[in-house]
Amino acid sequence: MEGKMEGMTPEEKPARDSEGGPAESGTGASPAADPKPGSKANKPHTKNEAVGPRFLVSSSPHIHDGQTVGGIMKLVIIALLPATLFSIYIFGLSAMRVIVISVASAVVFEMLSQRIMKRPVRVRDYSAALTGLLLALNLPPSSSWWICVVGAGVAILLG
Numbered sequence: 001m002e003g004k005m006e007g008m009t010p011e012e013k014p015a016r017d018s019e020g021g022p023a024e025s026g027t028g029a030s031p032a033a034d035p036k037p038g039s040k041a042n043k044p045h046t047k048n049e050a051v052g053p054r055f056l057v058s059s060s061p062h063i064h065d066g067q068t069v070g071g072i073m074k075l076v077i078i079a080l081l082p083a084t085l086f087s088i089y090i091f092g093l094s095a096m097r098v099i100v101i102s103v104a105s106a107v108v109f110e111m112l113s114q115r116i117m118k119r120p121v122r123v124r125d126y127s128a129a130l131t132g133l134l135l136a137l138n139l140p141p142s143s144s145w146w147i148c149v150v151g152a153g154v155a156i157l158l159g
Contacts, residue, residue: 069125070124070125073126073127077126077130077133080130080133080134080137083137084099084133084137087099087137087141091141094141095136097141097145098136098139098140099132099133101149102136102148102151103132103133103136105132105148105153106128106129106131106135106155107123107128107129107132109128109153109157128156131152131156131159135148135151135155139151
């Protein structure tokens with residue numbers, strides 16, 4: 001039977017169930033025993049006819065609650081404040097130096113990269129500041145200033 005169906009269009013091919021066999025009608029009766037020969041059930045489906053439920057496919061986010069990127073970044077920075085303040089308390093001004101240099105250089109690299117690419121400067125969404133803060137919290141407090149700057153540059157330009 002497969003050889004007969006090769007030249008047929010998808011609309012002309014008989015429906016198949018999940019096992020590959022012909023699909024059965026929902027009533028349990030054979031197609032020849034259908035009481036209404038001119039009913040819609042006997043006509044093959046066309047492209048414009050709805051076969052089943054239709055789903056809307058869209059890109060993410062699928063559920064939106066009105067939060068902006070800047071708002072989410074602010075919340076993450078606020079969540080990191082206890083760890084940041086505790087690291088300054090434990091390690092002193094050297095930790096604060098690493099944090100300030102990392103955050104400032106990340107923001108500067110973000111501004112420069114957006115201007116070079118001729119895009120609107122979006123430093124106010126706090127994503128660069130969050131990147132710099134995460135970098136600073138991962139670096140030791142004795143890090144050189146150039147390690148903070150190079151790390152922020154790599155994180156912003158490649159990330």
